[in-house]
Amino acid sequence: MDIGIRAGQDAPKKVPAKIERLLEKASFAIDDIEYVVCSDLSMQGNFNETWVLLIANNLLVIDTGKIVERFAVSDIKGVRIKELFSSASILVELNAGEHCLVRYSKARTAEFVRFYRMLKLCLQGDRTLIGQESKASSCKKCGYPLTEEGAACPRCVPSWSVLKRLIQLMSPYKSRLYLVIACTFVAVGAQMIPPYITKKIVDDVILVKDASALTGLITIMLLSGVVYLAARWLIGAVSAWLSARLITDLRSRLHLHLQKLEMTYFNKRSSGDIVARVMQDTTELQQFLIEGLPFMLVNGISFIVISAILLSLDTELAIIAFMPVPFLILGVHWIWNRLRPLLYKRGRYRGEITSILSESIRGVRAVKAAGFEQDRANRFDEYNEKFFDSLRRIMTGFVGFSEGSYWLMTVGVAVIWLFASMRLTGAGDSLTLGDLLAFVGYIWLFYAPLQWFGVIMNWMNNAFAGAERIFAILDTRPEEYERKDNIQHPDIQGDIVFKDVHFSYEKGKEVLKGIDFNIKYGEMIGLVGKSGMGKSTLINLICRFYQPDSGQIMLDGQPLDHYKLQDLRHSIGIVMQDPFIFYGSIRENIAYGRPDASIEKVIEAAQAANAHEFIVEKEFGYDTIIGENGVELSGGERQRITIARAILQDPAILILDEATSLVDSETEQEIQSAINILVKNRTTIAIAHRLGTLRNADRLLVIDDGKIVEQGTHDHLLTSDGLYARLVKIQSELNELNAKAHIA
């Protein structure tokens, strides 16, 4: 069967020259290539390139420079992905049975999922997916994987680009930045004066025994000290203001941006990591900007100015003074190459200790019940000792380097004294005692910062690394809150339609495999199925926490993404299994999302949720503080507060995600009557494992393996003797057993 595939203009069809030659030898025309994908595994499971090409209605597999497989597309009956561990394979169904087309590691999942979808549609005569290029997943420069598809490679981005962005962030505060730079020049200038005055005093006052200029010289010295002090104070104060301002702005931007990111961002990262970005990285950057950057500025400029002064005083001595510098810099470089990995290790061990400690405290009950106190202690001690060892090695390295570099500087100064003294005691030299003393004064100003140069450089690297991570968050694309074609001021009713919706959290692992259903306004729908079948995923898509991979979701006849995100989410109320209670008063918790609601409205909502009585029994009633470090509430109380919240919000669409699964039957009854009020005249989607709670649903959708396998009322599905009927039977048997055990 010729399914008429023709070459697409934008198909990813770049192949290396050796593959082109191979194709030509096999009488294929390069222009006939319609799709190309490259695996990183050979058929034997080794890291090697294996090319798969769709060319002239044929699928070719090229491995180790040879065409190892060739199928006419018309011979392929079906295609699927077989997930393995850290790898997968594409299987094609032929007349003789299933055959492995290609293997690939997880690194190539995105490309091969695209290929699989393309091929699947091609077999149905649909070639819409031909021509979809995948973004680069590894850096073209260094070859290492990218942290995000299509993103810049952190290894190859120059450090100065971070500095450039930081300076751009300071642009609203330019005047203060210029003040800091100006004060830096003033401070450096003032710092250069005392050694010069020393020279003048020695040469023009003491040696010639003429004190006439002494007062003036001392006054200048004192004044320069005052100017230096004032300049340094200004630098410190303004830098502190600037850096604090910058970091405050950054944290605000970060926090806001994080609120707007897609859910997929949070799936891939731990909350601890994200919090560390916002707090620790910004703090480290701030510290560097307050202390490290002024140090670098002042000493960097000093270094240049002092070098010029030394050369002007005496070239020979200046060259001697410069000699230790390369050794110091090399020494810094050498020691930091050794210390940097230790610093990372120390950070890691510290993280482990914190984690173990936190776990031991949170899980103290479980630890005591199992008698594992000593075991936990041993584990803590193991990492504590490793932390001690890394710390010891770091401090030893620091001290050794610090003393060693001080010795090197002392040698430099001693050599200068030696050569200078020899010249001074000789005849006919222009060098004066004043010159020498000035020289020695400048030398210590010259050497001292070099010792800390490495420390500051490392500090800068860490701070800029933190800044890079911060900018990586700010550069992540947020959810699309508004579009030009958004419906303005919609009056959302709650008609929902799913049309052939496919979705996967992780590429290659579909959770929803073609979902079709519709919900009319005001209907109560129950979603039923075993754990992991896709029920909560449906909810996530309705709330637009994620976008479907394919298919369409309609709301009131319009595509879901035609609604402004805020309008959509304000029209959806969710009561979750684990109710979210934040630190605040009960009133604030109920009015979350409607902070302008009056106390009377809050009370009405609480009464409807059967929560009012237990609230007023608290010492401070609706003003009682709950949440972390607040008053403890039982599971049922927390749930009723979230129901009150939903009632107050008055959403068009209500989602009950296992709202009663964590409470006992008695509490469930109380909550159920509140829920019954809530669902009236409102599109409701309820997920529950206790099937009895869905008995009153207008319709039940039974989901299995990502598809809707049954639909109907409770009574209708019971008589159908399908999956729902089996689930009900199992639950009934379980309830009977529990009842018998309870009686016994």
Next chain:
Amino acid sequence: MNANETRTFHLSRRHDQVVFQYDKEDVEIPVRILLVAPLSDGKRIVSILHQEKKEELILIKSLETIDGTNKKIIEEEIERCYFFPKITKINDVSIHLGDYYWDVVTDKGGKKFLLSSPSVNMRWVSTQRIILCDSDGIKYDLCDMEDMDQASRDLLQRII
């Protein structure tokens, strides 16, 4: 049920699929061959699972007790399903923005990979063995570190 009991079984391949059959029965069941504890017990304990029902048909407590075609098919299938490169040499390891960039040689060939969140993705199985999980989810076996060449050990010493 385990392979030490009297009920015997027979494995075969239908193209890419491993098929299980109890002896003297006609029913062929497509199965998955899985290692029960690949890190702590290697390839010793094997579970044969019904592919669709996900029910265990046989738990083989020691692969050494199996022989012939069954063993061959089990070993081949384990080799195919478990992609777990063993690192034999380390060309370079560097740290950038808190992520670890590895350039290694494995028993499957050379590879460059990125490892983030080392506290989570570097798992110590024993004092001489670490499982590394890269940013794509591929796991690497870093074991027998003392047998590696000096340059590799020096690089490792800086990191772990």
